């Protein structure tokens with residue numbers, strides 16, 4: 055095991071690693087400046103559990119019901135040799151009648167490590183021709199995040215004869231009269247873009263279509279409908295953000311050697327370490343809180359608490375308006391006429407003027 | 417089937433309750449409240465036991481019910497042979513029900529399809545989870561006394577690794593060519609199944625709605641098979657399926673023949689029926 059891997063394992067402790075998926079990577083990409091999240095995700099730490107144990111339970115998370123419904127819909131479109139999906143793909147991609155292959159890349163003769171599964175995906179997808187494949191189920195892709203490989207499993211990859219691969223994303227939110235919840239479609243598009251990037255890593259830029267296929271139930275029924283989604287814009291965003299994530303090695307270099315988020319439980323299922331100690335460990339890794347964290351990261355309440363009193367906690371635009379001054383308290387002092395350090399003289403003058411206008415209005 | 421449904425509802429309520437209790441236990445544990453966690457755990461255990469009991473009861477009730485009801489075994493055995501009340505025996509053991517459904521389909525199938533086919537043509541169904549564990553039981557039985565039974569419910573094998581194909585069941589007496597699955601086989605078997613279902617419906621004088629619904633589910637994914645659910649003709653479905661089948665058949669047969677020869681040559685008896693986990697195709701070794 056390489057030293058970085060050993061340290062990540064120590065960080066995670068005895069818990070089973072949580073794998074990256076397109077959802078976690080797109081969340082990471084919304085706040086690329088956060089070393090805390092990058093490191094915890096690379097280590098596969100269970101952020102949800104850690105947040106709850108330290109007294110900051112996450113305000114969101116997929117409900118059990120939604121997960122069950124999502125799985126049932128996916129199972130339905132994939133049952134009987136993915137018959138329903140094939141009908142949709144025949145229509146969307148104008149597949150020839152001969153293109154009806156279905157390969158389960160999750161079947162690797164019992165050896166199910168990520169490396170073996172990825173190797174099989176790679177072998178089959180790089181040598182594919184019309185005689186071998188149309189639909190590839192359970193593929194395992196790889197993407198470099200912070201200099202480390204993260205493994206990703208898209209719902210399905212469809213290969214078109216004489217054409218390109220398409221990423222297929224199966225979601226259980228409904229499309230009603232051709233319309234779906236825009237926020238959900240946007241999230242799905244970002245996730246699909248992550249898969250397209252990973253697939254391009256494997257096959258090359260030109261082999262993968264930038265139009266992905268979103269499969270959803272139609273009009274309150276369980277009948278599936280396919281919609282093409284152009285993810286060119288999302289690709290640019292995700293690519294740029296991923297390049298801004300710090301290298302995991304560098305992040306590890308800034309942390310004490312014995313740092314760990316271990317939640318090993320005693321015989322009653324209760325973690326042995328006191329919550330305060332775990333929280334202190336989390337706080338040792340620098341974060342970069344922003345209001346967007348509230349909808350994307352399980353640790354948001356902890357980080358918000360920590361960022362209390364900073365201008366960043368009010369959002370990037372506010373912080374920029376205030377000339378990048380770090381604390382709200384400093385801003386208020388300056389507005390009340392405290393002597394500014396030389397680099398903030400200009401902002402201080404504006405703040406005093408603003409305070410004057412506010413006083414005159416009230 | 418009244419008792420069974422009633423039982424199933426209680427089971428659902430219990431399942432909800434078990435889910436809620438699990439969440440409560442987790443929360444208590446994370447909050448460090450040992451006493452509460454202990455009480456909740458005990459309650460969870462009781463709920464799980466109750467769940468097992470209700471299920472066992474429903475099973476018994478199902479057996480008595482179908483033994484009494486002439487309808488429940490109507491058209492049993494071969495689809496189309498209308499059963500008379502005297503012919504309706506007690507509910508068959510699960511493996512025999514699975515065998516009935518697979519014998520109608522004549523191709524490897526997933527537990528869900530097996531259960532649906534049995535409901536449509538033999539008027540009883542069963543939870544798919546029980547079908548999944550059936551394969552393990554059959555393997556154990558075969559290992560203990562090989563070939564002691566006239567047939568076993570066994571695995572379909574993935575053509576490349578000869579490993580048990582995920583979730584597909586087959587019958588041990590079928591030729592190996594039918595039990596191996598290449599990349600075109602899922603489509604070929606889907607079309608074959610559609611043909612068998614269409615034929616079975618044509619044999620029954622008055623097919624039940626469940627059977628027609630099943631046929632429509634197949635027809636909807638076959639080009640030219642039917643315009644909509646209300647205008648569905650078994651003969652038209654069969655022809656459309658045959659037409660597409662003729663496109664894939666040769667390529668699929670080649671793959672299956674090759675894989676079957678390999679399986680017969682390389683695998684021991686148990687592995688031929690239940691698959692191996694120890695093979696790598698040559699191409700994957702260097703990967």
Ligand code: SF4
Pocket residue numbers: 085088089090091341342343344347351352353354355357
């Ligand atoms: S909530 Fe905290 S850990 Fe998560 S992304 Fe925001 S700052 Fe980083």
